[in-house]
Amino acid sequence: MNPFDPFGYWKTLSDVTRTAIDSQSVIMMRTLGMAGLWNSSSNENHMMIREKQAAAIKSATNVALAIGQGKSPAEITQSAIKPYKQKTRANSKRLQKRGLR
Numbered sequence: 001m002n003p004f005d006p007f008g009y010w011k012t013l014s015d016v017t018r019t020a021i022d023s024q025s026v027i028m029m030r031t032l033g034m035a036g037l038w039n040s041s042s043n044e045n046h047m048m049i050r051e052k053q054a055a056a057i058k059s060a061t062n063v064a065l066a067i068g069q070g071k072s073p074a075e076i077t078q079s080a081i082k083p084y085k086q087k088t089r090a091n092s093k094r095l096q097k098r099g100l101r
Contacts, residue, residue, distance in 0.1 A: 008074035015081050022088035029095040039098035051087050058083035 030048065033040030041047075062079035071079070 005072075005074070008072060008078075012074045012077045012081070015078060015085055019081060019085045019088050022085075022092040026088055026091045026095060029092075029098075032100075033095075037101055038095070039101055040095065051091075055083040055087050 029038050030044060032038035033044055059080045062082060063076055066076040066079040
């Protein structure tokens with residue numbers, strides 16, 4: 001990718017924005033679950049911790065590989081965001097299906 005390609009940076013911004021929106025949705029649904037207002041599984045609290053650790057490790061690995069391959073700053077950033085983006089999107093979809101109590 002060309003480091004001066006504005007579309008690479010636009011995609012990065014889009015990914016970050018989408019991840020932030022999904023993260024806030026997941027936080028809201030999990031908070032409602034802790035208050036007993038949202039249907040959530042009994043191990044939801046443990047999942048919150050485990051998934052962040054796994055995403056952080058995957059993100060760091062992706063960044064190291066992208067830097068080693070000489071990728072552009074936008075591609076490096078996208079590789080860092082990808083594990084969080086995937087996990088937050090999956091959590092958002094999963095929790096939305098459960099709904100209010």
